[in-house]
Amino acid sequence: xxxxxxxxxxxxxxxxxxxxxxxxxxxxxxxxxYLFYNYSKESxxxxxxxxxxxxxxxxxxxxxxxxxxxxxxxxVLELIIPDNIVSAEIIDGRELVFNMTTSFGVSEIVFFSSxxxxxxxxxxxxxxxxxxxxxxxGVKKVKIExxxxxxxxxxxx
Amino acid sequence: MGKNGQAALEYLTTYxxxxxxxxxxxxALYYFGVLDFSKYLPQNCIFPSQLRCLDFSLxxxxxxxxxxxxxGEDIKVTSMQITNDATPPISCTPPAVPFxxxxxxxxxxxxxxxxxxxxxxxxxxxxxxxxxxxxxxTPSNPVHLINGKINGRAI
Numbered sequence: 001x002x003x004x005x006x007x008x009x010x011x012x013x014x015x016x017x018x019x020x021x022x023x024x025x026x027x028x029x030x031x032x033x034y035l036f037y038n039y040s041k042e043s044x045x046x047x048x049x050x051x052x053x054x055x056x057x058x059x060x061x062x063x064x065x066x067x068x069x070x071x072x073x074x075x076v077l078e079l080i081i082p083d084n085i086v087s088a089e090i091i092d093g094r095e096l097v098f099n100m101t102t103s104f105g106v107s108e109i110v111f112f113s114s115x116x117x118x119x120x121x122x123x124x125x126x127x128x129x130x131x132x133x134x135x136x137x138g139v140k141k142v143k144i145e146x147x148x149x150x151x152x153x154x155x156x157x
Numbered sequence: 158m159g160k161n162g163q164a165a166l167e168y169l170t171t172y173x174x175x176x177x178x179x180x181x182x183x184x185a186l187y188y189f190g191v192l193d194f195s196k197y198l199p200q201n202c203i204f205p206s207q208l209r210c211l212d213f214s215l216x217x218x219x220x221x222x223x224x225x226x227x228x229g230e231d232i233k234v235t236s237m238q239i240t241n242d243a244t245p246p247i248s249c250t251p252p253a254v255p256f257x258x259x260x261x262x263x264x265x266x267x268x269x270x271x272x273x274x275x276x277x278x279x280x281x282x283x284x285x286x287x288x289x290x291x292x293x294x295t296p297s298n299p300v301h302l303i304n305g306k307i308n309g310r311a312i
Contacts, residue, residue, distance in 0.1 A: 034195075035197060035198065038195075042203060045203060091295070091297070091299045094294075094295060095299065104285045104304050104305070104306040105285065105304035106302065106304065107205050107302065107303045108301040108302050108303065109205055109207060110207065110228065112228065112229055112292060127296075
């Protein structure tokens with residue numbers, strides 16, 4: 001008659017041990033996941049910022065290099081556009097502006113060129129020229145050409 | 158059916174106390190901030206690299222932040238605002254604008270006499286700073302916006 005009670009007590013102990021192990025695991029995993037998630041979120045913003053800075057500086061520096069190489073000079077850059085870029089435009093021929101979304105709002109990342117930049121006239125309205133192909137993530141081929149004695153053209157191919 | 162009901166009742170009376178005790182304990186831990194894991198996160202100040210954040214301090218009732226103009230251009234700052242997600246949000250006296258900011262120069266900004274926004278000593282806060290500016294040498298003076306974030310413990 002004692003046997004069934006022994007079996008029941010043993011099962012109860014194993015259940016309790018199981019629950020304790022699971023509880024301890026959760027107590028470790030939940031805060032660790034939270035901390036690492038926050039770290040990675042901030043790191044990804046810094047990575048996006050670094051990537052778009054490399055893209056912007058690359059375009060502006062190459063536009064100046066090609067311009068001073070003389071009319072007809074051209075080159076093609078392969079650039080990696082990061083996620084979170086919602087628009088790209090040239091303002092007044094000297095500001096290359098990327099709109100970047102972050103967890104704390106949209107920021108405009110601006111690069112200033114020493115030479116006049118332009119793009120296809122169909123994308124230009126007054127002093128603002130849109131670069132729609134640079135507003136989506138992925139690898140982009142950007143052709144930079146000294147189209148005349150006044151400016152370098154920036155187009156995606 | 159009667160035996161099943163009795164077993165269920167016995168189960169609840171045996172373990173119900175355990176559930177209540179655990180719930181109250183977790184509630185107390187949450188209330189006293191033990192489960193607020195955000196306090197274990199490092200304090201930081203994140204701005205785009207063009208107006209990099211060099212340093213900050215959260216001394217109630219002021220917020221101090223040091224930024225550097227990495228744009229490579231002289232700019233004129235037209236507005237500076239600070240806010241957060243609390244209700245009501247933090248409200249401070251921003252630095253006087255407009256002002257010129259030469260490139261590669263560091264500047265200290267003080268948001269003074271802050272109120273609201275749960276900005277209290279020894280509390281963890283996340284503040285959003287918005288800055289608008291335009292480049293002095295660009296003919297049409299297009300205004301640009303930069304957002305940054307300060308996450309830290311007020312003292």
